[in-house]
Amino acid sequence: xxIPYYPGCTLKTKAKDLEDSAIAAAKVLGVEMEELxxxxxxxxxxxxxxxxxxxxxxxxxxxxxAKEQGxxxxxxxxxxxxxxxKRANEFFLADEEKRDRINRYxxxxxxxxxxxxxxxxxxxxxxxxxxxxVKAAVKxxxxxxxxxxxxxxxxxxxxxxxxxxxxxxxxxxxxxRALGAEVIDDPYKTECCGAxxxxxxxxxxxxxxxxxxTSAQGNGAEVVALSCPLCDFNxxxxxxxxxxxxxxxxxxPVLYFTQLMAIAFDLDESVCRFELSSQDPRPLLKSKGLxx
Amino acid sequence: MKIRLSRDRVRGEFVKRVEMISGQDLLQCYQCGxxxxxxxxxxxxxxxxxxxxxxxxxxxxxxxxxxNSYWICLSCQTCTVRCPRGVDxxxxxxxxRLVTLRQKNRNKVExxxxxxxxxxxxxxxxIVSNLRKMSG
Numbered sequence: 001x002x003i004p005y006y007p008g009c010t011l012k013t014k015a016k017d018l019e020d021s022a023i024a025a026a027k028v029l030g031v032e033m034e035e036l037x038x039x040x041x042x043x044x045x046x047x048x049x050x051x052x053x054x055x056x057x058x059x060x061x062x063x064x065x066a067k068e069q070g071x072x073x074x075x076x077x078x079x080x081x082x083x084x085x086k087r088a089n090e091f092f093l094a095d096e097e098k099r100d101r102i103n104r105y106x107x108x109x110x111x112x113x114x115x116x117x118x119x120x121x122x123x124x125x126x127x128x129x130x131x132x133x134v135k136a137a138v139k140x141x142x143x144x145x146x147x148x149x150x151x152x153x154x155x156x157x158x159x160x161x162x163x164x165x166x167x168x169x170x171x172x173x174x175x176x177r178a179l180g181a182e183v184i185d186d187p188y189k190t191e192c193c194g195a196x197x198x199x200x201x202x203x204x205x206x207x208x209x210x211x212x213x214t215s216a217q218g219n220g221a222e223v224v225a226l227s228c229p230l231c232d233f234n235x236x237x238x239x240x241x242x243x244x245x246x247x248x249x250x251x252x253p254v255l256y257f258t259q260l261m262a263i264a265f266d267l268d269e270s271v272c273r274f275e276l277s278s279q280d281p282r283p284l285l286k287s288k289g290l291x292x
Numbered sequence: 293m294k295i296r297l298s299r300d301r302v303r304g305e306f307v308k309r310v311e312m313i314s315g316q317d318l319l320q321c322y323q324c325g326x327x328x329x330x331x332x333x334x335x336x337x338x339x340x341x342x343x344x345x346x347x348x349x350x351x352x353x354x355x356x357x358x359x360n361s362y363w364i365c366l367s368c369q370t371c372t373v374r375c376p377r378g379v380d381x382x383x384x385x386x387x388x389r390l391v392t393l394r395q396k397n398r399n400k401v402e403x404x405x406x407x408x409x410x411x412x413x414x415x416x417x418x419i420v421s422n423l424r425k426m427s428g
């Protein structure tokens with residue numbers, strides 16, 4: 001299956017570990033993610049105001065790029081891109097007058113009808129590939145690795161665009177079980193990491209992430225799995241600041257779900273780009289016999 | 293806190309502005325407090341989300357201008373999806389930010405003031421999302 005793929009900005013720099021591991025792991029399952037030949041930043045956050053049409057232009061242009069590839073679907077990996085593109089399309093479909101205004105404004109583009117469906121890789125794994133097929137592709141089961149899935153906000157809320165139940169999601173649990181991991185359920189898995197406050201109010205992020213990680217650790221987790229580069233930055237890199245703020249805090253590795261897929265599929269370790277992690281996951285993975 | 297109520301205020305410009313930008317009917321809120329109970333950033337807010345909505349209903353723009361709540365808001369949508377009245381509280385928080393940001397020189401974060409070492413450390417996703425929320 002070939003599907004146009006929208007990476008978003010951060011997957012080309014700090015979240016190259018997400019992109020490289022995802023493309024390689026999806027390929028094992030017969031999913032070829034083909035990057036759009038041209039794309040622009042989605043804006044990262046969906047505009048929550050009614051009268052701010054200019055911020056819908058960025059995401060809509062990317063959907064038009066997918067249309068130009070002859071596709072009515074577009075796959076994303078970054079939770080924030082997923083949310084922004086999907087909500088912009090929802091907004092576009094809901095209001096005919098605004099739709100016309102946006103189309104008229106983008107007079108150099110083809111008229112867009114709101115007919116590109118944005119999907120996240122997790123949805124493809126669950127709904128099209130199926131967890132049985134994922135399980136069949138596992139060569140090195142993650143036996144004994146205690147993983148706590150962390151969804152954050154943008155994959156789940158609001159419900160109209162969420163990939164799963166917004167209060168009790170299970171898609172990542174099902175995937176991790178298929179990979180052979182021991183899944184640790186944690187009540188903080190849908191709690192916000194502090195998001196963009198990481199720029200000017202790092203202290204807010206430190207408090208939020210401390211609650212999230214200590215809860216997961218208290219339930220026995222050794223590693224957290226996620227899909228959002230902003231969550232990843234806050235949960236992984238901000239642990240240095242948590243250590244300073246909270247005496248006795250123990251650091252833990254944070255991985256993208258796609259890195260865990262790549263390990264379980266026994267792909268070349270280079271696709272995981274572990275060197276991009278702030279908390280090095282390699283000692284833990286070595287101790288479990290999952291990497292050499 | 294002493295609050296002066298009048299018909300002019302409750303039906304005034306401020307209420308109209310917030311309702312126009314957010315697309316929400318403020319009086320739908322019946323003050324159950326569920327948004328405040330579930331807010332992951334409430335610990336840092338000087339006025340809880342449900343109280344922000346109450347002040348907005350009453351047209352208390354000056355009181356709200358002093359609050360930090362909507363600058364602390366994470367846009368995580370937890371309040372929005374749990375509201376039993378279907379009020380999109382995150383949109384009201386955005387409207388309150390925009391009421392300030394649409395005035396001149398009222399940015400909460402200035403892109404040019406961010407130190408280089410921070411810009412190098414942060415992923416683009418953090419910088420862009422922060423400036424989208426904190427600057428006009």
